Every structure is written in structure tokens, then in C-alpha cells.
Amino acid sequence: MSGIRAAVIGARGRMGQEAVAALEEAEGIDLVAALGSSDSLSALTEANVEVAVELTVPAVTEQNVAFLVEHGIHAVVGTTGWNQDRLDRLEKTLATSPATGVLIAPNFSIGAVLAMHFAELAAKYFDSAEVLEIHHPNKLDAPSGTAVHTARRIAAARAAAGMGPVPDATESDEGGSRGAVIDGIHVHAIRQRGRVAHEEIQFGSEGEALTIRTDSFHRGAFMPGIVHAVRHIAEHPGLTHGLEHLLDL
Ligand SMILES: NC(=O)C1=CN([C@@H]2O[C@H](COP(=O)(O)OP(=O)(O)OC[C@H]3O[C@@H](n4cnc5c(N)ncnc54)[C@H](OP(=O)(O)O)[C@@H]3O)[C@@H](O)[C@H]2O)C=CC1
Numbered sequence: 001m002s003g004i005r006a007a008v009i010g011a012r013g014r015m016g017q018e019a020v021a022a023l024e025e026a027e028g029i030d031l032v033a034a035l036g037s038s039d040s041l042s043a044l045t046e047a048n049v050e051v052a053v054e055l056t057v058p059a060v061t062e063q064n065v066a067f068l069v070e071h072g073i074h075a076v077v078g079t080t081g082w083n084q085d086r087l088d089r090l091e092k093t094l095a096t097s098p099a100t101g102v103l104i105a106p107n108f109s110i111g112a113v114l115a116m117h118f119a120e121l122a123a124k125y126f127d128s129a130e131v132l133e134i135h136h137p138n139k140l141d142a143p144s145g146t147a148v149h150t151a152r153r154i155a156a157a158r159a160a161a162g163m164g165p166v167p168d169a170t171e172s173d174e175g176g177s178r179g180a181v182i183d184g185i186h187v188h189a190i191r192q193r194g195r196v197a198h199e200e201i202q203f204g205s206e207g208e209a210l211t212i213r214t215d216s217f218h219r220g221a222f223m224p225g226i227v228h229a230v231r232h233i234a235e236h237p238g239l240t241h242g243l244e245h246l247l248d249l
């Protein structure tokens with residue numbers, strides 16, 4: 001064995017099981033540890049892990065990533081829940097281990113990464129913009145991490161173009177029908193059995209609309225992005241937020 005020594009944390013979850021299979025298949029990567037919730041993280045240092053893929057739950061991801069950084073293990077993180085406070089704390093931890101790379105990836109699917117990129121490009125050309133996400137009903141968080149990241153990027157592109165708020169005359173919003181509002185962009189979450197992960201970004205201006213849609217029908221959709229990140233995260237010390245930064249976009 002002489003490839004990148006990789007591990008999966010959360011190996012028995014829906015994503016973790018797929019990631020274990022994908023990394024076992026990947027050339028130039030040796031999967032040397034696969035941890036569930038009852039395993040100690042010390043197994044990672046005992047196995048001399050170089051890159052760990054973190055796919056757990058929002059409640060534990062921050063402490064897992066802190067352990068990785070403190071032990072100089074590069075991290076490829078798919079778990080949601082990385083708000084600005086958590087990202088700020090992570091930056092501080094990374095300052096103590098400057099050669100270590102951490103990728104926080106709201107979505108590993110190439111289609112979703114491109115959809116967010118296209119949405120950012122389109123944002124300044126349309127008066128209205130809203131994000132709709134649809135996921136399986138076992139998902140713990142709403143709105144999805146991808147939808148939050150998408151809304152933030154649209155809002156930043158609008159702000160950079162000097163645009164004001166989206167037009168909306170709503171005076172009463174009983175039960176939150178207008179959805180969550182992330183940096184001024186409305187985000188709507190649907191949970192539906194039979195679905196995996198889907199997002200639609202809707203833009204509108206007088207007389208025209210643009211809809212950008214991405215569908216992940218199977219968790220295999222996320223695996224090429226994970227494998228690519230495991231191969232390249234060591235070249236990106238510090239914090240990287242979004243797989244787009246590891247791609248040639
Ligand atoms: N970035 C992306 O592209 C994607 C991100 N996600 C995100 O990834 C995360 C996982 O999703 P999914 O696989 O569907 O969730 P699951 O609920 O299927 O899996 C979560 C796993 O986390 C494990 N876990 C919980 N606590 C710990 C811990 N302390 N140490 C190790 N493992 C732990 C559980 O382990 P056990 O079974 O051993 O109790 C469980 O198997 C979610 O936040 C989801 O939103 C999902 C899809 C794509």
C-alpha cells in the first residue's frame with residue numbers, strides 16, 4: 001500500500017457507506033480506517049491517516065474537525081451545520097496547524113457545484129431570486145447546507161453589483177409561507193419520500209425567467225467530488241469553503 005492514507009468518519013451512515021466503497025475503489029487511495037459513532041478518533045492517529053472524510057451529524061462535526069486539525073490530518077467535510085461562528089473558530093484552530101487543509105463542502109455533486117456557480121453568474125441580471133430545495137425526509141437540517149451556500153453567493157453577487165432587496169410586497173406571512181430568508185434571499189425546503197437531494201434556483205425579471213436545477217438521484221452523485229477532494233486537499237492548506245475552489249471553474 002503506498003497511496004494516500006484515508007479514513008471515513010461516519011462510515012455507517014448513508015453517505016459514509018458510499019464513501020467507504022468509493023475510496024476502496026479509488027486508485028492511489030488506501031482506506032485505512034472507517035469509524036462509527038462508538039469508535040474513538042484515536043484510531044485515526046494509530047492508523048497514520050493523512051486525509052479524513054467527515055460525514056456525520058451537525059452536532060459533532062465541529063469537534064471531529066478540530067481533532068483532525070490538531071493532529072495535522074487533512075479534512076474533507078461534507079456534514080452540514082457550518083455557520084459563520086463555527087467557521088471562525090475553525091480558522092483559529094487552523095492557525096495553530098498551518099500546513100493542514102480543511103475543505104468544508106456544502107455539496108460534492110458536480111452538478112450542484114455548477115448550479116451554484118451559474119446562479120452566482122446570473123444573480124446580477126435578475127430582479128428576483130429564490131431558492132427551492134427538496135430532500136429525503138430523514139434529513140436533520142433545513143434549509144439544506146447547499147441552499148444556504150447558494151443563497152449567500154447570490155446575495156453577495158447582488159451586493160457586489162449594487163442591487164437592492166428583491167421585490168416583495170408581502171405584508172402578512174402566516175406560518176412562514178415565504179420561507180427562510182438568508183441574506184435577503186428566500187429559501188424554501190420540501191421533504192419528500194423518494195427524493196435524495198435536489199435544488200432549483202429561480203430568477204425573474206420583467207417578462208422573463210431563468211430556472212437552474214440540479215438533481216442528485218443517488219448518493220453515488222457525491223462520490224467523484226469526495227474522491228477528487230481526498231486527492232487534492234493537501235495542496236490547499238488552510239480553510240477552503242466549497243468544492244468549486246478545488247475545480248477548474
Ligand atoms: N456535502 C455533501 O455533498 C453531502 C452532505 N451530506 C451531509 O452529510 C451528513 C451525513 O448525511 P447522511 O449520511 O445522510 O446521514 P446519516 O444519518 O445516514 O449518517 C450519519 C452518521 O453519522 C454517524 N455519527 C454520529 N455521530 C458520530 C460521531 N461522533 N463519530 C462518528 N460518527 C458519528 C452516525 O454513526 P452510527 O451509525 O455509527 O451511529 C451515522 O451513521 C449530513 O449533515 C448531510 O446533510 C449528505 C449528502 C451529501
Ligand SMILES: O=C(O)C1=N[C@H](C(=O)O)C[C@H](O)C1
Pocket residue numbers: 080106107108135136139140143144145146147196197198
Ligand atoms: O442531507 C443530505 O442528504 C444532503 N445534505 C447536503 C445539504 O444539506 O446541502 C448536501 C446534499 O444536498 C444532500
